[in-house]
Amino acid sequence: MLDSVKISRRQSEIRQTLSELVGKTDATEDETRSMESLDKEYRANEVKYRAALIAEDEQRSEAKGELETRSDREWSEMMGGFELRQVAMALDEGRKLDGATAEIIEEMRSAGGYQGIPVPMEALETRAGETVSGDQVLNPKAVRPLIDRIFPNSVASQLGIQRVSIAQGEVAFPVATAGAVFGWQTNELADVGAANPFETSERSLNPDHTGGAQMVISRKALKQSGAGLEAAIRRDLNAVIATELDRVVINGSGAAGEPLGIIPGAGTYGITSTAIGAAASWAAFRAEIVAFMEANAITSPSQVNLAFDPAIWADLDEALISGTAVSEWNRLTNHVGTPAISNTIPAESAIMTANVKGVAPGYLGVYGGVDLIRDPYTKAGSGSLVLTGLVTADYTAPRGLQTRILTGLTA
Template identity: 30%
Template sequence: MTLQTIREARSLKVNEGRTLLDNAQRENRSLTAEESAKFDAIKGAITDLEQQEQRQQFMDDADRRSIGTPITGNTDTLPELEKRASLLAVVRAGMEGRALTGADAEVHAELERRHGKAKHGGILVPLSAFEKRQNMTTTAPELVATQHRADQYIGPLRDSVLVQRLGVRTLSGLTGNVSIPKAGTGLSVGWVEEGQALPESEMDFESVSLTPHHVGGITEMSRQLIQQSSPAIEDLVRQDLSWAIAHAVDKAIIAGTGTGGQPLGIINRTGVQEAELPETWADVLAIEQMLAAVNINPTGWYTSPGVLTALRGILKAATAGSEYIATAGRIGDLPAATSNAAPVDTAILGDWSQVLLGQWGAVEILVNPYAETPYRRGGVLVRAMSTVDVAVRHEQAFVVATKGP
């Protein structure tokens, strides 16, 4: 018997015993002689299953120690192991309650060595595990022979995850709080007559800080989905888990409140420039000029589809042959990214390389096959958690345009 099978049998016995007690309590009576004998038998079965679980857990751990060897010296081999690691195999191991083996075990052991042990028995996987692999591309792979086609998988309608593609700088592998020096007021210069002293000044320095903030997502997956070995299914699991975290990080970069565990987003930062949503070509140019005045070369706009659609219907000038302010992918001469995750009636123009996304350690995967509702359906809950923070090098590198009163 596998560890998963033993735990499921134990769970059934616990539910059976609880039903006996609940029935007696509901009727405000003690257990009958027959019920007492049945309860004692259930109790003995639970005790026996617990002992089996301990023995099986010991053997699984022994297997892991013999197969998975932690990396201790040659860090160059970790990227190669990551290529062979399977996120789906990690989820499947958590679902079945067994230890990792092979490359998955080695990567987990190395990440624990670098970043500390996972909480609550979770499994550590590298951030790269959420990236789509080129060798996963297949032609019409099947989920279950002749019945399900992975290339025809219909996913949920989701907001676009775009912010991190706009050029945000990512700092990975952080440990502890991070402080990045930032120049404040600079050197003063001036013209002087012959023999006069030059003006004196002192360099003033500030800092940009990154502190850990925890983000996570929980998704339900069917037992059958996780047990498939198709490469396309591996892609689906990666996409589902990565989107859950990436979507939350995207929203935090833009509108994080800085409270309730959230990082502080761009629109809530002191020092960010403000304007009204552009309604004319002159308004667009005025916003671009606000950034030019502080020596910022903007890399693109980020806004909602509604704002972009409105700008696509406005001409630059009321003359024959005039172009529209925006197209499907640009506002003026600059790229425009749109998502329903963007704040309503808001458009942001800026240099997105000024945003720093700090990442601590690896992503922790924890599988719960016993959550009541998914359990009844034969499904499992999979939780992915990561630790990140957002910082902005120069707040004035962004103009947040909102709808006027």
């Protein structure tokens, strides 16, 4: 215990004792002497207390970083002990949850909004030592590579889209649309210009879009796989949820329960879409980079994020500059880095985004964790475990000028 804490506690004890003695009207000589000694000790302790604070200041400074990150580390360590196998067995057999798994689930339940067993998004990653055999029945001898987290390595994240974890309610992003205007005096007594109102608009993330990832675990897998079932559930949920979230960020229709994505929502978000009508080239992308610069969104081509489908990569790599071995792909990557290449981007299209002063070009809001629910009826005859993982998410682009779309990039 720190000396300052010990002294502070002793001072509290002295104050309490003195308050009892002072209240007496017929204090004895011993009690009077006791008050004098306690008063003397109290004044001496005040000096010691200040000295202790000075001496401990350096220790507190050194420990500050550790104290600030301790809660994050503790949560990460708890998440490392989360077992999806326990969740599956609880849903299948009613087995009692325990350990870190029970703690995390209880904490998520306190936020409300779950019909089944809540599973944190951070749990949907495989861990070192988890293995999968070729026939999909788990075998601890065949070691496979680690599966990445649910979102960070997706195409959307490479475009700078930021994921926002939301406990509940609506999240709004106010965007300034008008503000200060600079003006010069036309003469010595003239005004510098009329005041311009500061105006904002809002882009919101709402819990209006819920989807579900479903899986069926056979009775054989439940009995044969044992602890290895952990990796199977995590891998399947990871893959299907990550793929779908990536798709709706780019191509979400905004109808039939889907969030409104970048390409279908270009008009809503104020995103400029340019029809090129020619083969993909560095010149086409350069023109859009210039447009970013003219809108004060970027100051360097390297600040642009770019994504397109594999066919465009092939066209750029094949197109050589006349009389050289340099391709259009070489010229592009020399200025903007390596683009994201994925079938998620529609054919003959490309998306360009920019992070402006720390503001992401788009936000994917994920509400809470995965709500894992058991269906006890659909496969009851076969003894299989049918799981549905419900995910509520929404997407919005706060400023359209941070994104540009190119279409018609034909071969």
